Amino acid sequence: MSYSVLFVCLGNICRSPMAEAVMRHRIDKEGLNGEVTVDSAGTGDWHIGRPPHEGTRDLLDRYRISYEGMKARQISVQDGGDFDLIVAMDTKNEQDIRARLGVSPRAEIIRFLSLLPERGMDDVPDPYYTGNFDEVYEMVNEGCEKLLARIRDKLPQR
Incomplete structure (x- = not known):
């Protein structure tokens, strides 16, 4: 059994690719490759085919987290059936x-910050507008840690 996660933000160049890269890094460190798969997408189509935003790349480089091969894509109806969990980075997304996936996709859909209720926020701020990639990284890193613990509980015991 494997488990699949899709992170989704507006343009798929800042928040969701950051979460994808951080989660992949954690999965690799824990030896869960092949058991947990991760991807990211955007609700909009403006950046399709582009790499993560320069601010995201700079931050990931600083923490030595790979984003190799990542390119923006738009979420599709098929994603609702292909993924176990879809994680929206904010309420609007x-x-x-x-709205895009319809009434009953197979995937569970949650907001990222539901993993961090102690923060008292609903939405991960968009660094495309705020410029604060460090703040977003702190949230993403902490949330991915909690998400991976949640996923680990769903996997068969080794």
Whole structure:
């Protein structure tokens, strides 16, 4: 059994690729490659085919986290059946995902910050507009740690 996660933000160049890269890094460190798969997408189509934003790449380089081969794509209806979990980076993206995927996709859909209720926030701020990639990285790193623990509980015991 494997488990699959799709992170989704607006353009798929800042928040969701950062979460994808951080989660892949954690999966690799824990030896869960092949058991947990991760991808990212955007609700919009403006950046399709482009690499992560320079601010995201700079931050990931600083932490030696690979984003090799990552290119922006738009979420599709098929994603609702292909993934176990779709994680929206903010409330508007969650609404757009639900509207696109329809009434009953196979995937569970959650907001990223539901993993961090102690933060008292609903939405991961978009660093494309705020410029604060460090703040987003802190949230993403902490949330991915909690998400991976949650996923690990769903995997067969080794």
